[in-house]
Amino acid sequence: MDVKKAITNRRAYRSLKAVEITEELIMDLAECAQITPSCFNNQPWRFIFIHDKETLEKLYEALSKGNEWAQAASMIIVVYSKKEYDCLIRDREYYLFDTGMATAFIILRATELGLVAHPIAGYDPKKVKKILNIPEDRMVITLIIVGKHSKEISPVLSEKQREAEKKRPQRKSLKEIACMNRYEK
Secondary structure, eight states, rough: OHHHHHHHHHOOOOEEEOOOOOOOHHHHHOOOOOTTGGGGGGOOEEEEOOOHHHHHHHHHHTTTTTTTTGOOSEEEEEEEEOOGGGGTTEEEHHHHHHHHHHHHHHHHHHTTTTTTEEEEBOOOOHHHHHTOOTTTTEEEEEEEEEEOOOOSSEEEEOOHHHHHHHSOOOOHHHHHHHOOOOSOO
16 A cells, blocks of 8 residues: 555544454554654654553543543554653744654554554543553643444444544645645635
């Protein structure tokens, strides 16, 4: 699969079925993050790959209402960083950008491997930190829910979520997101 195909095939599905998580898979995904470009090669990203049932069950307690579907995950990847891990150039903090790129590489590789890697914002970061012993001065940026896509729509999904499973949600037009040569409203 080429990069463009991985980008177009990537979907934030919520209907998941179990998939075997191996150390080889985790290392494969981590290696894709490892080679991501970053400001001065600082590599500010940090990941915790959780696949044991006991820890996954604890993490479910940190999920927001509406993310019950994530309990079907075979793995949750916790993405975190600290602004001091990366470039601080005047008022610019690069750690979120660089960590976002590394996260995207993981998501695209997972897609290439036939997996769903769905990043979410619906969780309590304080609970995640406490459960996983992440130091208070780190920022939990996202959780990536990993599994295999199930054609059977999960019964815990809302009506809006069910519709998103059936058809890719509408994207903004290119005119709304891209300008040529200068800013345009």
